[in-house]
Amino acid sequence: MDTIVTIALGIIAAYLGVGLLFALPFVFIGVAKIDAPAASAGFWFKLILIPGSTVFWPLLLKRWLRGEPPPVEHSAHRTSAQSPPHP
Amino acid sequence: MSHGYQLVTWTPFKKRYDQFLVGVVVAGIAVFGGVTFALNPLANPVQVLMRAFGLVAIVLLHVILAIGPLARIDKRFLPLLYNRRHLGVMMFALAFIHGAIATFWYHALGTLNPFLSVFLSDWGSHPGAFPFQAFGAVALMILFVMAATSHDFWLANLTAPVWKSLHMMVYVAYALLVVHVGFGVLQAETSPVYLGILATGVVILTGLHLKAGRTETAADASVASPVESDGFVRVASLADLPLNEAVSACLNGDRVAVLRYEEDGVEKLSALSGICQHQNGPLSEGKYVKGCLTCPWHGYQYQPDTGASPPPFTEKVPTFRLRVSDGDVFVHPTPCPAGTRVEPVTLN
Ligand code: HEM
Ligand code: FES
Numbered sequence: 001m002d003t004i005v006t007i008a009l010g011i012i013a014a015y016l017g018v019g020l021l022f023a024l025p026f027v028f029i030g031v032a033k034i035d036a037p038a039a040s041a042g043f044w045f046k047l048i049l050i051p052g053s054t055v056f057w058p059l060l061l062k063r064w065l066r067g068e069p070p071p072v073e074h075s076a077h078r079t080s081a082q083s084p085p086h087p
Numbered sequence: 088m089s090h091g092y093q094l095v096t097w098t099p100f101k102k103r104y105d106q107f108l109v110g111v112v113v114a115g116i117a118v119f120g121g122v123t124f125a126l127n128p129l130a131n132p133v134q135v136l137m138r139a140f141g142l143v144a145i146v147l148l149h150v151i152l153a154i155g156p157l158a159r160i161d162k163r164f165l166p167l168l169y170n171r172r173h174l175g176v177m178m179f180a181l182a183f184i185h186g187a188i189a190t191f192w193y194h195a196l197g198t199l200n201p202f203l204s205v206f207l208s209d210w211g212s213h214p215g216a217f218p219f220q221a222f223g224a225v226a227l228m229i230l231f232v233m234a235a236t237s238h239d240f241w242l243a244n245l246t247a248p249v250w251k252s253l254h255m256m257v258y259v260a261y262a263l264l265v266v267h268v269g270f271g272v273l274q275a276e277t278s279p280v281y282l283g284i285l286a287t288g289v290v291i292l293t294g295l296h297l298k299a300g301r302t303e304t305a306a307d308a309s310v311a312s313p314v315e316s317d318g319f320v321r322v323a324s325l326a327d328l329p330l331n332e333a334v335s336a337c338l339n340g341d342r343v344a345v346l347r348y349e350e351d352g353v354e355k356l357s358a359l360s361g362i363c364q365h366q367n368g369p370l371s372e373g374k375y376v377k378g379c380l381t382c383p384w385h386g387y388q389y390q391p392d393t394g395a396s397p398p399p400f401t402e403k404v405p406t407f408r409l410r411v412s413d414g415d416v417f418v419h420p421t422p423c424p425a426g427t428r429v430e431p432v433t434l435n
Contacts, residue, residue: 005206038240041092048094051235056245063244070243075367076340077360077405077422084408084423 019054022061026053030064092240104170108177115143133192138275140185145268147178149288152261156299169384172237179234186227189220219270226263229256239365247367265289319410319417322358325434326414330354333380335361335371338420343407344371345416346380346391347434355431357391358407358418370404393428 027046031053032039038046053060062068072078095101119139123130151174157164194204209218233254235241242250265285272281314320322336322345333344342361347354359380361371368384375381379388379397388396394406403426408419411432423429 002203002207006203009202009206035240035244037092042094044094045092045238045240048238049240051231052238052241055232055235060244071246072425075248075360075362077343077362078425080339081405081422081424081427084427084429 016054019057020050022057023050023053026057026060026064030060033067034060034063035070092238100166101170101173105173108174112143112147112177112181115146116140119143133188134275137185137188137192140181140188141268141271144178144181144185145264147174147181148257148261148264149292151175151178152257152292153295156295159299160295160302165383176234176237179230182227182230186223189223193220217270219267222263223267223271226260226267229260229263233257233260242366247365251367261292314420315417317419318421319408319419321415322418323416324414325356325411325416328356328416331375333361333371333373333375335369336418338407338418339422342369342371343418344373344380345409345418346375348375348380348391350378354434355391356409356411356416356434357429357431358409359389359391359394360404360406360422360425362404363387364402364404392431393426395426 027049031046031049038049116136116139119142120135123135123138151171154164154167154171154174158168190201190205194201194208197204199207205224206218206221209220233256236245236250236253245253268285269282272285320338322338322343323334325347328334328345328347331346331348333346336343336345343358344361345356345358347356349355359370361369363370363382363384365382365385365387368382368387370380370382370387370389373381373383375391376388378390380391381388387402388400389402389404390397392406394404396402405422405425406427406429407422408429409432410417411434
C-alpha cells in the first residue's frame, strides 16, 4: 500500500509541478494566441486561469504549439447536420 | 457574447447573492462553534474550526446538488441555478480550509510526509479503523479541478460536453464524501443524530434527482410522432404555438426549438436546434426578443431563420426545415449545418 500511494502521489506531484511551470508563461503569453477573447482580458482573469492550466497543460501546450483556436463542440444536431436539398 | 472575458461578470443580483452566501457561511461557522463550546467548553478550538468548515462545506454541497433538479421541477428556482458556480467555488474553498487544517493538525507533526500520511493513516488493524481521510482527499482533488475550470474560458476551451462530464464528477466526489463524512463524524461524535442528518440528505438528493429525471423523460416522450412520406415529422399543432415563445420538440437525439414569431408585422415560423452553444442551455425554452431567440440561461441570442447570433457575435446553431399543413407543424429531423438560413414559413 505504502509504495503504491508514494508512487501515485509522486506522479501527481511531478505532473502538477510541470503544469505550474507551464501555466505562468501560458496565461500571460500563450493564452492570447489560442483564444482571441482572452487576449484583451485583464490581469486578474489571467491569474485565475493558473490552476486550470496547471491541470490541463498537455492539451493547452498542444494548442499553443499549433496555434489552434478553441474547438466547436459536437452535439447530436451538429454531428448529423446535412446541407438541405436544393428544390 | 463571447467578446472579452472578465473575472466575474458582476450584476446587482450576483452581488446580493454572494453577500448573502458569505453571511450564511460565517453564521454557520459561528453557530457550530458556539454550540460546540457551549456543550463542551474544553473542546480544542482548532478541531472545532476544522469541523465547522467541513460541515458548512458539505451542507453547501447538498444545496448545490439540489438546485439542478429543483430548477427542472419548478422554473422559479432558475435564478439560483445561474449563479451556482459561485456556490461551487465557495464550497471548494471551505472544504480546502477544512482539509488543510486537518492535514496540518493531524499529519504535519510526524516524520512521514503529511500528504502521504493523509492517505496512509487509519488503515490500522484496530476496530473501526477506516481510511476515511483518503476519501476526503480524493474528493477534494475532484472539487479542485471543478473549481479551477469554473470560468467560461474553460467551457469554451474544453468544449461543453467535456466540461459537463468533468463537472458530473461532482457525483463521484459526493459519494466519496458521504463515506468520508460518515466515518469522520464518528471520530468526534457518538450520537447518531449526525449520521441521521447525513442519511436524510442523501435520501432527499436522490429523490429530487429521480423526480426531475421523470419530469424530463415525460417531456421528451410527449412529442414522438409518425414520420411522413417526405421524412417530415409532426411536432405540434399551429394553434398550440404561443407567439414569440419557443416550444420544445425532441428530434434526432436532441431538442429542437419551434418558434412562432412576429417580424415587421408578419407572423413567421422557424425551427432551430434547442441547445444553446454557450453552455448547452435550453434555447428551446427561450423567448423571441428584439429579432432573436434568446436563451433563458444567460441571454445568448440567435436569429430564428439562420440560427446565427447577430454580428459581431459568432455563435451558430443548426437549423431545421419545416412546413405547415392542415394546421399542423412538420419539421424535417435532419438538421442543416449550424448557421444555414432556412426560409421561415410565413403565416397570415
Ligand atoms: C485532504 C482532505 C481532507 C482531510 C485530510 C480531511 C480530514 C478530516 C478529519 C480528520 C475529520 C475528522 C474530524 C474530527 O476529528 O472530528 C473529518 C471530518 C469531516 N470532513 Fe473532512 N477531510 C478532508 C476533506 C473533506 C472534504 C472535501 C469535505 C467536504 C466538502 C469534508 C467534510 C468533512 C465533514 C463534514 C466532516 C465531519 C465533521 C464533524 O466531525 O462533525 N472533508 N475530515
Ligand atoms: S447556456 Fe448560457 S446563454 Fe444559453
